[in-house]
Amino acid sequence: MKHKKLSRREREKLRQRQEMLAAALELFSEKGYHNVSMHEIAEKAEFAVGTLYKFFRNKEDLYKSLIAEQADRFHEALTRAIEEADDEIEKLRNYVKAKREVFAANISVIRLYFAETGGASFSVKAGLDKEIRERYEQFLRTLASVFESGIKRKRFRKIAEPYQLAVALDSLCNAFLLLWLEAPDDRPFPEDPDVILNILFKGLVDT
Amino acid sequence: MKHKKLSRREREKLRQRQEMLAAALELFSEKGYHNVSMHEIAEKAEFAVGTLYKFFRNKEDLYKSLIAEQADRFHEALTRAIEEADDEIEKLRNYVKAKREVFAANISVIRLYFAETGGASFSVKAGLDKEIRERYEQFLRTLASVFESGIKRKRFRKIAEPYQLAVALDSLCNAFLLLWLEAPDDRPFPEDPDVILNILFKGLVDT
Amino acid sequence: MKHKKLSRREREKLRQRQEMLAAALELFSEKGYHNVSMHEIAEKAEFAVGTLYKFFRNKEDLYKSLIAEQADRFHEALTRAIEEADDEIEKLRNYVKAKREVFAANISVIRLYFAETGGASFSVKAGLDKEIRERYEQFLRTLASVFESGIKRKRFRKIAEPYQLAVALDSLCNAFLLLWLEAPDDRPFPEDPDVILNILFKGLVDT
Amino acid sequence: MKHKKLSRREREKLRQRQEMLAAALELFSEKGYHNVSMHEIAEKAEFAVGTLYKFFRNKEDLYKSLIAEQADRFHEALTRAIEEADDEIEKLRNYVKAKREVFAANISVIRLYFAETGGASFSVKAGLDKEIRERYEQFLRTLASVFESGIKRKRFRKIAEPYQLAVALDSLCNAFLLLWLEAPDDRPFPEDPDVILNILFKGLVDT
């Protein structure tokens, strides 16, 4: 939050950087990291390759920056969604809704993001994603705190540790949303966020 | 199941193929498809590149064969685990146990497998994974049938469609197991499969 | 003929291109298309392979460009030779002289050119030479028109169709010149172009 | 002419050799020397590659043998055609007829042959064709002797040296026949061998 006083120079720089990242994003999510060349990105962004290298140390750095930026956007949106409600249940409902919207509006990035944070963490050079994973962890802890508070306030039964519940909800969302993204026609995504939440909320067996 | 009488020649062939796949697996899961060269694989497998190409039409074919073979192994093991029990709950418990074992014994493949079936479907040539996805779908339907039968027999409350429950359980397992695999020390994986199942079984809120 | 105002850049480009083609020509005519590698050409031309590919899409394109360029040069020179004289006989004499000069000054290209337009049309990818053949045809028609006009003006007896006479003269020239080029010491090429022309002009038998 | 007493063993060998050459011929003339692999030849000939190498030192040797064999066949046929007639003019007529037949029946080989003896002598390794060229020379001298005798016997006017006349006739035949072979529909080859001979026999200008 320190982007206060940027000289015209700096603002211009930032804008150029954004244009480069935008071009890269489009190409990467369309063709995958290894099938996109720096020249392609430069051309799409309407800069010279040399200029690209003024902004990013190398291709990997560009990719990393891109993913990090997007991840931040997503986590910010999701964190906001959680913070916007007071009630724990409403927070979770907001979160599922926000996640659905994020997925729908960013299908291609999401794929890229999953290639990175999902199992395919090796897809580019190993270790590339340390920073990303940390932010993801951080977000999971935010989500966990909702469960924690809910449990403390007796609104939730403690069927598992808060962090585990956060992992559970997040993975359920990802699974259902990816399912939907892959075949939006066959399995229309339920408008109702409760389809996902109910799996957590209601028990499969009587207790 | 027609691998009855293999000539010495054929057995030798098969062994070589396995060695090649093993070398490829190790390298792919360590560095990712695009960061491994055919020469590297050949060297690790202690064959000449030319020999590699006698067994696999090209790099993609080698990769596909590798993934398909492993995926089959996994799905077979999981299907067996489900079939071995009679009771629906026991079936699910068996499934979680088997999945934990499969993950633990095949960390590196699992990563590769996720790169394939997970979001990064574009990572190699699009469509490469059609077959794999179909087998996955098929397995999910098998898992769904357990929920269906459980619901019919009133052992489970119908908190969601059987297929959705299958997706849910599978994704919960994946999430928890990957979490564990990534940092086995910090978050030791619970011996008890019920940690995962409880999230499905017990409701978060009273109903 | 629009090569008027070439920027320094463009002139430089053209010079580089010529150097590449010159290196390629030397190697191709010495060892044949298939026995020359792009690396060899690049090295001889003192460029990096990558630079070669900036100028020519691929090896075939480089080869094609080379042949086309040379063929054009030759046909232009020969057409000019024909046009420079008024009298039909003088035109033919000029043509033979010009052809002798062209052959003498371009032995190596000539070999390459023959591999292309001669029988070995399959030597590179089939159809590669369509354009070249067409230009050759066109030139033959120009030569034929000399015979046609000569016959019309009763300077020549019509011992065959004009086009056939053109083919005949051309093949006689090629045969004699190649003979000479292959063993210039044994069979010194006659200074007098009439040695070839006489075979056409004079009859072997009285008529 | 020393193939008198061949043991069964030797005859068998010879037959195998012929089969290999036949397979190679078909492939070479269809696709060109460099686009045919030894495996392809072996497969077509229904032998193992190793066996191919028992008969020919290497690919080049196989090719050379093939061309030499075919060249011999052709030159023998043409020499026979010349010897069969008594009269010089009839000898030449016979020669043209025979050459036409040889071309028509062996289009593909002819192409291969021309790639070798024509300008493209470099097409395989340089110098490959020394032997072939000598046989060609020898044949030209045979043809020259016809002109020589014709001149001596006053049947022909001496419009050029006999050897030159041989070169001339041969090149005329080649040119017209190749023309025909390339587009047999457009330019049907004249049944009458005199179309070619007349160019030599009759003078273009009155003398």
Next chain:
DNA sequence: GATGAATGAGTTTTCATTCAT
């Protein structure tokens, strides 16, 4: 003697990166 599996040098082509202008 025949076989064909195994070899690995060699080929074309791409592309991340540098640096003179």
Next chain:
DNA sequence: GATGAATGAAAACTCATTCAT
């Protein structure tokens, strides 16, 4: 400070040749 021409390492893949069976 931006440019994009030039670079050359590295990749996928082929195929002539050998040699153990």
